[in-house]
Amino acid sequence: MWTNTRQVILKSRPDGPVKRSNFEIRKKKLRELGDGDVLVRTIYMSLDPYMRGRMDSARSYAANFEVGAPMIAGSVGEVLESKNDDYSAGDVVVGMLDWADYSIITDNGGLRVVNPEVAPLPYHLGVLGMPGLTAWIGIKEIGKPKKGETLFVSAASGGVGQIAGQMGRIAGCRVVGCAGSQEKVSYLINKIGFDAAFNHREEIDYRDALERDCPEGIDVNFENIGGAMLEAVLEHANNFARSIQCGAVSQYNIPKDQRYGVRNLEHVHRKRIRMEGFIVTDYWSRLDEFVKEMCRWLSSGAITYRVDIVDGLENAPEAFINMLDGANFGKQVVRVGDE
Ligand SMILES: NC(=O)c1ccc[n+]([C@@H]2O[C@H](COP(=O)([O-])OP(=O)(O)OC[C@H]3O[C@@H](n4cnc5c(N)ncnc54)[C@H](OP(=O)(O)O)[C@@H]3O)[C@@H](O)[C@H]2O)c1
Numbered sequence: 001m002w003t004n005t006r007q008v009i010l011k012s013r014p015d016g017p018v019k020r021s022n023f024e025i026r027k028k029k030l031r032e033l034g035d036g037d038v039l040v041r042t043i044y045m046s047l048d049p050y051m052r053g054r055m056d057s058a059r060s061y062a063a064n065f066e067v068g069a070p071m072i073a074g075s076v077g078e079v080l081e082s083k084n085d086d087y088s089a090g091d092v093v094v095g096m097l098d099w100a101d102y103s104i105i106t107d108n109g110g111l112r113v114v115n116p117e118v119a120p121l122p123y124h125l126g127v128l129g130m131p132g133l134t135a136w137i138g139i140k141e142i143g144k145p146k147k148g149e150t151l152f153v154s155a156a157s158g159g160v161g162q163i164a165g166q167m168g169r170i171a172g173c174r175v176v177g178c179a180g181s182q183e184k185v186s187y188l189i190n191k192i193g194f195d196a197a198f199n200h201r202e203e204i205d206y207r208d209a210l211e212r213d214c215p216e217g218i219d220v221n222f223e224n225i226g227g228a229m230l231e232a233v234l235e236h237a238n239n240f241a242r243s244i245q246c247g248a249v250s251q252y253n254i255p256k257d258q259r260y261g262v263r264n265l266e267h268v269h270r271k272r273i274r275m276e277g278f279i280v281t282d283y284w285s286r287l288d289e290f291v292k293e294m295c296r297w298l299s300s301g302a303i304t305y306r307v308d309i310v311d312g313l314e315n316a317p318e319a320f321i322n323m324l325d326g327a328n329f330g331k332q333v334v335r336v337g338d339e
Contacts, residue, residue: 002029002030002032003029003030003039003102004027004028004029004030005027005028005030005098005100005101005102005103006025006026006027006028006100006101006313006314007025007026007027007028007070007098007099007100008023008024008025008070008071008099008100008313008316008317009023009024009025009026009068009069009070009071010022010023010055010065010066010067010068010069010070010071011023011024011067011068012067013055013056013057013067014052014055014056014253015255016253016254016255017253017321017324018052018055018253018320018321018324019321020317020318020321022055022317023071023317025313025314028100030102030104031104033081033083033104034083034106035083036083036084036106036107036108037082037083037084037104037105037106038079038081038082038083038084038087038093038104038105038109038111039079039080039081039082039102039103039104040077040078040079040080040093040095040097040102040103040104040105040111041077041078041080041101041102041337042075042076042077042097042098042100042101042102042103042313042336042337043075043076043077043078043092043121043335043336043337043338043339044075044076044121044122044125044309044333044334044335044336045073045074045075045097045099045125045313045316045333045334045336046073046074046075046125046126046129046130046331046332046333047073047316047319047320047323047328047332047333047334048073048074048130048131048159048332049247049249049252049323049324050062050247051065051071051073051320052252052253052324053252058256061279061281062281070098070099070100070103071098071099072096072097072098072099073096073097073099074094074095074096074125074129074130075094075095075096075097075125075336076092076093076094076114076121076122076124076125077092077093077094077095077097077103077337078090078091078092078093078337079091079092079093080102084107084108086108086111087111087113091113092113092114092115092116092121093111093112093113093114094111094112094114094124094125094129095109095110095111095112096109096110099313099316100313100336101313101336101337118295119295119298120307121339122307122309122331122333123298123305123307125331125333126159126305126307126331126333127163127294127298127303127305127331128291128294128295128298130280131159131160131163131331132163132290132294133280133283133284133286133287133290134160134246134280135160135161135163135164135167135222136163136167136286136290136293136294137278137280137283137286137290138160138164138222138244138246138278139164139167139168139171139222139244140167141278141283142242142244142276142278143220143221143222143242143244144220144242145167145168145171145173145219145220146171146172146173146219147171147172147173148172148173148174149173149174149219149220150173150174150175150176150214150216150217150218150219150220150238151164151165151168151171151173151174151175151176151218151219151220151221151222152176152177152178152210152214152218152220152221152222152233153165153168153175153176153177153178153222153224154177154178154200154222154223154224154225154229154233155178155179155224155225155247155249156177156178156179156184156188156194156197156224157177157179157184157187157188157306157329157330158179158224158328158330158331159330159331159332160224160246160247161177161179161222161224162188162192162305162306162330162331163303163305164222164244164246165177165188165192165193165194165222166192166193166297166302166303166304167303168220168222169192169193169194170297170302170303173219173220174195174196174214174216175193175194175195176194176195176196176197176210176213176214176218177194177196177197178197178198178199178200178203178206178209178229179197179199179200180199180200180201180326181199181201181326181329182199182202183329184197184199184329185197185198185199187306187329191304192304196213196214197213198212198213200225200229201326205232206228206229206231206232207232207235207236209232210232210233210235210236211236214236216238217236217237217238217241218233218236218237218238218241219237219238219240219241219242220241220242220243220244221233221237221241221242221243221244222244222246223243223244223245223246223247223248224246224247224248224249225247225248225249225250226247226248226249226250226251226260226262227248227250227251227259227260227262228250228260229250230243230248230262231260231262231263231264234262234264234265234267234268234271234273235264235267237267237271237273238271239271239272240271240272240273240274241271241273241274242273242274242275242276243273243274243275243276244276244278245275245276245277245278246277246278249324252324253324305330305331306329306330306331307330307331307333308328308329308330308331308332308333309333309334309335310332310333310334310335311334311335312334312335312336313334313336315334316334316336319332319334
């Protein structure tokens with residue numbers, strides 16, 4: 001049977017901020033399934049900052065998207081047809097699918113069957129998926145916050161940040177965050193138990209905000225935005241602080257030669273700060289262990305999770321552009337098809 005699908009393709013590579021014209025939506029007739037193939041209908045698709053790097057031609061840890069080919073995203077979908085013994089029609093799966101209504105996945109392609117009863121489906125792209133594992137590894141393996149320490153989290157209301165902060169609270173830390181609106185700041189303090197938070201778009205000098213909200217300095221930094229915020233954090237870090245280098249989203253849309261040059265790296269040796277970067281895919285073998293612990297926290301209410309759903313595949317490019325600019329409030333997903 002032939003399947004017609006819509007696909008969002010990368011039409012051109014962005015030079016600076018991503019534009020709507022970098023994408024094109026096309027209709028495509030998918031080929032018939034061969035041995036080992038699975039036809040998957042997309043239900044929810046995740047939009048993540050790392051995709052911005054994949055749109056460039058420069059080599060990075062994840063393969064570049066190809067111009068003229070579909071964008072790819074972590075997605076939840078339903079198996080419609082399978083010529084692979086590991087999957088059956090009706091299975092709910094999580095894996096890397098095209099930005100499309102339908103995708104053909106060949107030779108397993110990393111698809112994981114999930115139990116749709118365990119949690120709302122978008123959670124598999126957030127708190128129980130890649131962003132959740134990212135926060136969990138960063139906190140557990142790199143930051144290792146201890147009771148009474150101060151943890152600072154940037155992009156704190158986002159897909160990763162909201163989990164990192166709540167894990168800090170569970171560990172008994174003073175948890176402080178920054179986010180891009182008053183509504184997000186109020187969510188951090190009143191809904192998920194941050195001790196203090198500030199709106200980075202309103203602060204004139206980040207150092208004053210950190211001075212005010214982290215009076216005992218910073219022991220653990222969960223770095224999501226980089227640039228001027230990282231510079232201010234290094235200024236305010238305590239001796240022997242740990243900086244979990246998770247991301248630098250404030251820099252992704254800026255041409256390489258115009259990116260913010262952090263000017264005070266000497267604090268790293270003077271204060272004996274341990275800065276460590278990591279990429280979540282190196283820790284994929286820890287997924288089951290992570291999911292077990294996160295399910296416990298979710299069912300006890302120790303961790304709650306906010307998801308921001310945009311409707312319609314055709315709105316994915318705009319939602320991606322807006323997410324990079326902070327329009328998302330919680331983990332950004334796109335609803336592509338009915339549950
Ligand atoms: N190392 C890894 O393996 C790994 C894996 C996943 C994610 N990450 C990184 O983790 C970070 C968070 O990712 P996420 O998926 O949770 O995304 P997210 O926080 O849900 O969304 C991105 C957020 O970045 C903030 N932002 C954008 N431009 C900014 C700027 N100029 N200054 C300050 N904040 C800005 C916005 O929040 P506000 O409205 O609050 O400004 C926006 O909502 C990113 O850096 C990402 O690359 C790393």
